[in-house]
Amino acid sequence: MTAVPLPYRVVDNRAESADTRTLVLEPVGETLTGFRPGRFAMLYAFGVGEIPVSVAGLRDGVLSHTVRGVGAVSRALCAVRPGEQVGVRGPFGTEWDLPSAGGDLLVVAGGIGLAPLRPLVRAALAAPQAHGRLNVLIGARTPHDLLYRDELAGWGQPYCGVTVDRPAPGWEGEVGVVTALLDQASFTPGDTTAFLCGPEVMIRATARELRHRGVPAHRIRVSLERNMHCATGHCGHCQLGPLLLCRDGPVVGYDRAEPLLAVREL
Amino acid sequence: MRHAGVLAALREGPRARLLALGREVSFGAGTRIFEEGERADRFWIIRNGTVSLDIHVPGGPAAVVDTLGPERLLGWSWLCPPHQWHLGAEAVGRVRAWEFDAAEVLSLCEGDHELDHELLRYVVEVIGRRLRAARTRLLDLYGPYGSGPQP
Numbered sequence: 111m112t113a114v115p116l117p118y119r120v121v122d123n124r125a126e127s128a129d130t131r132t133l134v135l136e137p138v139g140e141t142l143t144g145f146r147p148g149r150f151a152m153l154y155a156f157g158v159g160e161i162p163v164s165v166a167g168l169r170d171g172v173l174s175h176t177v178r179g180v181g182a183v184s185r186a187l188c189a190v191r192p193g194e195q196v197g198v199r200g201p202f203g204t205e206w207d208l209p210s211a212g213g214d215l216l217v218v219a220g221g222i223g224l225a226p227l228r229p230l231v232r233a234a235l236a237a238p239q240a241h242g243r244l245n246v247l248i249g250a251r252t253p254h255d256l257l258y259r260d261e262l263a264g265w266g267q268p269y270c271g272v273t274v275d276r277p278a279p280g281w282e283g284e285v286g287v288v289t290a291l292l293d294q295a296s297f298t299p300g301d302t303t304a305f306l307c308g309p310e311v312m313i314r315a316t317a318r319e320l321r322h323r324g325v326p327a328h329r330i331r332v333s334l335e336r337n338m339h340c341a342t343g344h345c346g347h348c349q350l351g352p353l354l355l356c357r358d359g360p361v362v363g364y365d366r367a368e369p370l371l372a373v374r375e376l
Numbered sequence: 377m378r379h380a381g382v383l384a385a386l387r388e389g390p391r392a393r394l395l396a397l398g399r400e401v402s403f404g405a406g407t408r409i410f411e412e413g414e415r416a417d418r419f420w421i422i423r424n425g426t427v428s429l430d431i432h433v434p435g436g437p438a439a440v441v442d443t444l445g446p447e448r449l450l451g452w453s454w455l456c457p458p459h460q461w462h463l464g465a466e467a468v469g470r471v472r473a474w475e476f477d478a479a480e481v482l483s484l485c486e487g488d489h490e491l492d493h494e495l496l497r498y499v500v501e502v503i504g505r506r507l508r509a510a511r512t513r514l515l516d517l518y519g520p521y522g523s524g525p526q527p
Contacts, residue, residue, distance in 0.1 A: 221518030251518040276514055277440050282468055285428060286442040287509040294379065294445065309517040315508070 113342070115154045115197025116140055118173070120190050126257045128179040130222060131188045132166060135198065138344045141171040142198060147229035148206035148361040151175065152341050154197030155186035162202070162338040162356070163187075164226035170237065173198070176225035176257060188339035202341045204361040206230045206305055206331060213301035216325075218316050220249040220288055220308025226333055226360075227307050231265055238267070242302075244294035246270040249288030249312065253278050269295050287314060289319045299324035306364075307333040314371055317364050330364035381447035382421055385498040390491035398474035409450070409514035412464045416453035417478050422446055425471030429463045438464055441513075442506070452477035452499050489513060 112364035118344045122134035145165050155158040161183045167174025179185040190196055215234055219227045234244050250256045253274055271291040273284035302325050306313045311331050320330055336355045337350035351370045412432050424446050430438035444450055453461050485492035
């Protein structure tokens with residue numbers, strides 16, 4: 111980890127949807143090490159600013175990050191062209207910790223929350239003997255907002271389901287909340303590790319449903335978002351009760367997160 | 377046979393007595409199964425295929441708000457006044473289902489308190505679940521903050 115942004119070159123900038131792009135970054139000089147699924151980097155658009163972005167792909171020091179352009183910095187990052195450079199600090203935060211997850215795997219993603227889960231899914235697919243059944247449940251706003259469409263077909267072992275809030279003409283898939291897909295997934299609740307990432311309301315609704323179905327709270331891992339600035343646990347912007355999410359998160363066990371998510375003032 | 381949805385919610389005896397009233401039906405892709413505001417005098421348990429639920433939007437195509445798959449209960453308006461469908465339903469592909477006449481089921485429930493209790497409990501759970509889902513979806517969860525439809 112470094113406190114100073116290191117230069118990384120954009121080798122690819124691929125459109126995922128109208129406002130979301132995946133940047134592929136390779137080091138110009140020194141390589142940052144220690145990135146694992148669930149952790150994040152601070153991406154610096156030179157002259158504009160810095161934001162935290164989860165790692166969406168990992169390969170030989172090359173990083174992929176999926177960015178939705180909603181603010182000045184994220185829009186600047188989306189506009190960076192191949193060959194140009196960005197600054198990268200990291201890695202920061204906690205990981206999904208797939209190796210310690212036993213039994214069936216249940217991945218539930220909402221919107222751009224699929225990005226931090228993508229390297230986890232890839233790692234699970236690469237080592238199928240290490241765990242039970244892998245189910246991936248994805249919720250998106252519209253079919254056009256679905257990320258990694260060309261990869262999804264390879265994730266269905268035994269089940270990869272997608273549901274949308276607003277179907278476009280011609281959409282013949284599911285419509286509705288992502289928890290409705292649980293009925294079609296194959297998993298043994300008492301022996302399942304669940305990984306949840308998306309809007310906090312979705313996380314709460316999904317975690318409650320999983321608890322109702324018998325998944326233990328400590329085996330539900332959630333990735334939480336707060337306003338992160340320093341990424342080193344000093345500024346306090348990302349405080350959630352006793353947690354500083356840039357340091358103690360973003361991945362937290364639901365047994366720890368549940369009481370915090372119920373407090374309105376946090 | 378391992379059941380899900382409504383069939384899993386009923387014990388073997390009440391389930392068998394309910395299924396004895398069911399008729400096997402099928403709907404081709406695109407068939408309108410019921411329309412919003414029509415009299416709700418029956419319900420279905422989907423055997424296979426998918427049914428979309430939609431709501432009429434004046435001046436535009438109906439907006440799909442939910443989809444139901446195998447062993448899900450299609451229709452609960454038959455149980456509660458004013459016994460009119462709140463949404464429309466359309467078969468997405470070919471759908472096979474058990475169809476139940478509401479009056480026959482309610483008549484059976486009059487003398488079969490075990491079925492009455494279990495079926496009512498399940499339908500109430502379905503109504504609650506769909507209400508929660510509708511509320512959650514109103515939040516426009518997956519879009520970037522502030523980008524959703526403004527009131």
